Amino acid sequence: xxxxxxxxxxxxxxxxxxxxxxxxxxxxxxxxxxxxxxxxxxxxxxxxxxxxxxxxxxxxxxxxxxxxxxxxxxxxxxxxxxxxxxxxxxxxxxxxxxxxxxxxxxxxxxxxxxxxxxxxxxxxxxxxxxxxxxxxxxxxxxxxxxxxxxxxxxxxxxxxxxxxxxxxxxxxxxxxxxxxxxxxxxxxxxxxxxxxxxxxxxxxxxxxxxxxxxxxxxxxxxxxxxxxxxxxxxxxxxxxxxxxxxxxxxxxxxxxxxxxxxxxxxxxxxxxxxxxxxxxxxxxxxxxxxxxxxxxxxxxxxxxxxxx
Amino acid sequence: xxxxxxxxxxxxxxxxxxxxxxxxxxxxxxxxxxxxxxxxxxxxxxxxxxxxxxxxxxxxxxxxxxxxxxxxxxxxxxxxxxxxxxxxxxxxxxxxxxxxxxxxxxxxxxxxxxxxxxxxxxxxxxxxxxxxxxxxxxxxxxxxxxxxxxxxxxxxxxxxxxxxxxxxxxxxxxxxxxxxxxxxxxxxxxxxxxxxxxxxxxxxxxxxxxxxxxxxxxxxxxxxxxxxxxxxxxxxxxxxxxxxxxxxxxxxxxxxxxxxxxxxxxxxxxxxxxxxxxxxxxxxxxxxxxxxxxxxxxxxxxxxxxxxxxxxxxxxxxxxxxxxxx
Numbered sequence: 001x002x003x004x005x006x007x008x009x010x011x012x013x014x015x016x017x018x019x020x021x022x023x024x025x026x027x028x029x030x031x032x033x034x035x036x037x038x039x040x041x042x043x044x045x046x047x048x049x050x051x052x053x054x055x056x057x058x059x060x061x062x063x064x065x066x067x068x069x070x071x072x073x074x075x076x077x078x079x080x081x082x083x084x085x086x087x088x089x090x091x092x093x094x095x096x097x098x099x100x101x102x103x104x105x106x107x108x109x110x111x112x113x114x115x116x117x118x119x120x121x122x123x124x125x126x127x128x129x130x131x132x133x134x135x136x137x138x139x140x141x142x143x144x145x146x147x148x149x150x151x152x153x154x155x156x157x158x159x160x161x162x163x164x165x166x167x168x169x170x171x172x173x174x175x176x177x178x179x180x181x182x183x184x185x186x187x188x189x190x191x192x193x194x195x196x197x198x199x200x201x202x203x204x205x206x207x208x209x210x211x212x213x214x215x216x217x218x219x220x221x222x223x224x225x226x227x228x229x230x231x232x233x234x235x236x237x238x239x240x241x242x243x244x245x246x247x248x249x250x251x252x253x254x255x256x257x258x259x260x261x262x263x264x265x266x267x268x269x270x271x272x273x274x275x276x277x278x279x280x281x282x283x284x285x286x287x288x289x290x291x292x293x294x295x296x297x298x299x300x301x302x303x304x305x306x307x308x
Numbered sequence: 309x310x311x312x313x314x315x316x317x318x319x320x321x322x323x324x325x326x327x328x329x330x331x332x333x334x335x336x337x338x339x340x341x342x343x344x345x346x347x348x349x350x351x352x353x354x355x356x357x358x359x360x361x362x363x364x365x366x367x368x369x370x371x372x373x374x375x376x377x378x379x380x381x382x383x384x385x386x387x388x389x390x391x392x393x394x395x396x397x398x399x400x401x402x403x404x405x406x407x408x409x410x411x412x413x414x415x416x417x418x419x420x421x422x423x424x425x426x427x428x429x430x431x432x433x434x435x436x437x438x439x440x441x442x443x444x445x446x447x448x449x450x451x452x453x454x455x456x457x458x459x460x461x462x463x464x465x466x467x468x469x470x471x472x473x474x475x476x477x478x479x480x481x482x483x484x485x486x487x488x489x490x491x492x493x494x495x496x497x498x499x500x501x502x503x504x505x506x507x508x509x510x511x512x513x514x515x516x517x518x519x520x521x522x523x524x525x526x527x528x529x530x531x532x533x534x535x536x537x538x539x540x541x542x543x544x545x546x547x548x549x550x551x552x553x554x555x556x557x558x559x560x561x562x563x564x565x566x567x568x569x570x571x572x573x574x575x576x577x578x579x580x581x582x583x584x585x586x587x588x589x590x591x592x593x594x595x596x597x598x599x600x601x602x603x604x605x606x607x608x609x610x611x612x613x614x615x616x617x618x619x620x621x622x623x624x625x626x627x628x629x630x631x632x633x634x
Contacts, residue, residue, distance in 0.1 A: 136618070
């Protein structure tokens with residue numbers, strides 16, 4: 001088991017290296033650069049600016065320099081925002097994105113898992129069909145339809161909640177973005193939970209417990225919950241990745257000053273240090289989430305531990 | 309002589325599957341809905357004179373609510389929403405189908421090779437899949453799409469030359485350009501989404517190929533001296549076709565959702581071309597005053613995704629009864 005964890009860790013490092021290389025060369029292949037769109041700059045001044053930022057060096061030199069900078073934990077300065085350090089941009093915007101992501105994940109778990117357990121418990125009842133229909137709707141109606149609808153009804157018409165914006169200390173401003181972001185994941189989680197619970201409920205030990213007169217509530221919570229949640233827990237890592245991607249959309253709907261907005265602006269002008277900084281941060285987070293998911297899976301499922 | 313006993317027709321995989329599918333109360337209506345929407349979006353816009361031009365502005369008739377003349381109303385520039393939804397649907401569906409084709413082709417080849425060769429090659433190929441799985445998908449697709457985008461100009465010129473012929477008149481060149489350009493500007497989307505969404509398919513195909521290639525009839529084919537390529541394409545892949553079809557059906561809605569997300573962010577299909585993603589984006593900006601602008605594209609889009617997902621689930625139950633868990 002220890003060996004598996006070590007190899008997972010090394011694989012994570014490899015993923016980050018590949019991610020860096022792919023991103024670096026994709027940015028270099030962009031047909032525009034941060035100082036090429038402004039036509040007003042005379043050529044000799046542009047060359048000076050580019051040499052200041054080291055953009056006139058050979059690709060190989062730039063690659064090793066960027067890699068070295070990132071290893072030191074400093075992606076450099078933004079080319080779009082007049083030399084603001086990328087670290088500063090990230091440390092201002094990332095807490096908002098992180099907060100949004102965590103609240104959305106909590107929404108997804110709180111809605112998705114109970115819904116799935118309930119559906120499995122009352123299999124083939126109208127409750128089951130209703131919750132699975134809701135799950136299907138959550139999967140099929142994209143966040144950018146649900147988001148504006150929620151903002152319209154609860155923001156503008158009823159004026160219960162702010163329509164847009166984000167303030168770290170006022171939970172009212174988190175509600176709409178987090179629900180919109182978490183709903184799709186909640187739907188997937190509920191389907192996985194239902195499937196896992198159904199499989200566990202059909203096992204022999206459940207029949208034995210029932211024959212011994214254990215109450216159905218106790219069977220559900222004491223005997224089946226831990227095993228039945230394994231598929232849902234295994235999905236939490238990928239779910240985290242999809243919430244990160246999804247937050248790019250949600251941030252632009254609800255005007256949340258997070259990393260997603262910076263990322264889209266940086267892509268549009270080819271601001272390499274910012275793009276690389278954000279991509280590497282997201283990549284690292286996804287790897288950590290996957291790693292944590294593996295650990296949780298080991299804790300929940302003892303069968304994985306014995307089989308090396 | 310007695311009358312010959314009628315030979316009972318044996319049941320095949322396909323007959324069984326069709327039977328199971330026909331009994332599925334969620335999948336059959338979905339099949340009908342998907343067929344109707346696809347028919348409407350692919351056929352109606354091609355009939356000249358039937359629909360209003362989706363990009364022609366008619367300012368005196370702007371912001372009309374749904375009614376006769378404009379069944380789905382008009383937008384702030386007086387463009388007919390019905391024809392915008394249908395023309396937009398044509399692009400969304402085309403992106404869905406072509407991108408799925410790209411992604412399934414890559415996934416089947418990759419998975420089949422890995423599963424058939426096995427050993428170290430298999431381990432290496434699957435490790436690559438693991439690595440790609442761990443990338444932030446949306447972000448890499450956006451970056452990749454942006455990198456490929458500038459080549460569409462060249463591609464357009466090249467394709468126009470190909471169809472119009474190099475020495476033809478300007479009128480003919482322009483004529484060709486009007487239908488070539490909307491297609492070639494979508495190519496970055498096909499490539500960017502297609503080259504990154506084949507991972508699940510490749511895993512499924514690999515598992516299937518692995519289990520099929522251990523079966524006796526493959527051993528028999530091998531002992532008859534058949535080549536690897538022939539065994540793979542004639543014996544193993546046809547026996548893995550069930551899961552491939554199922555995941556093709558389930559990839560289409562995923563890819564369509566992706567195109568819509570990118571278009572919504574202004575990174576996918578470019579206006580004045582419309583797709584459902586773009587229409588939903590335009591509609592959500594004006595939904596307070598003109599709710600129908602959001603309603604119609606959203607309904608078409610969600611209904612399509614809804615039906616495709618149910619159809620995929622139904623196909624899985626029908627073709628691959630063992631693997632259907634949920």
